[in-house]
Amino acid sequence: MDELFTDAYFMKKALDEAQMAYENEEIPIGAIVVFENKIIGKGHNQTEKLTDVTAHAEMLAITAASSYMNSKFLDECTLYVTIEPCLMCCGAIGWSRLKRVVFGAAEPKFGYSKHGNLLPAKTELTTGILEKECRELMKQFFAEKRD
Numbered sequence: 001m002d003e004l005f006t007d008a009y010f011m012k013k014a015l016d017e018a019q020m021a022y023e024n025e026e027i028p029i030g031a032i033v034v035f036e037n038k039i040i041g042k043g044h045n046q047t048e049k050l051t052d053v054t055a056h057a058e059m060l061a062i063t064a065a066s067s068y069m070n071s072k073f074l075d076e077c078t079l080y081v082t083i084e085p086c087l088m089c090c091g092a093i094g095w096s097r098l099k100r101v102v103f104g105a106a107e108p109k110f111g112y113s114k115h116g117n118l119l120p121a122k123t124e125l126t127t128g129i130l131e132k133e134c135r136e137l138m139k140q141f142f143a144e145k146r147d
C-alpha cells in the first residue's frame with residue numbers, strides 16, 4: 001500500500017463523513033468505499049433526513065460505489081466505516097462481495113459481532129483503526145442528546 005494511502009488515511013475520510021452526519025443531527029457514522037486507492041463511494045447516516053431506516057452510511061457508500069463501478073459486485077474494493085456495521089449492512093457487504101471491511105470502533109448493541117461474525121468468510125476484516133476518534137464522536141453525540 002502506498003505510504004499516503006494507509007487505513008488511517010482512509011478512516012479519516014470516513015470520519016469526515018461521520019462529522020457531516022453529526023452536524024446534521026444524525027447518528028455520526030461515516031463510510032467510504034475505496035478502489036485502487038481512490039474513493040468511489042461515500043456516505044453518512046441520513047435516516048432522519050430521508051426518513052428511511054435503510055439510509056445507513058454503509059448502504060449509501062455501497063450504492064454510490066456500485067453506481068461508479070457500474071456493477072453490483074465490489075469484490076476488489078474496501079469499505080471503511082467508523083463504527084462496526086449492523087446486521088443489515090453486513091447483508092449488503094456480503095451481497096456486494098466487498099473484498100475488505102475496515103472499521104474504527106465496535107458497536108456492542110447493534111454491531112454484527114453481537115450476533116457472531118456475519119461477514120462472508122472471504123471478506124477480510126480489520127478493526128480498531130482510529131478507534132478512539134470514532135468512539136468519541138459517538139459518545140459526544142449521545143451525551144448531547146441526553147442533555
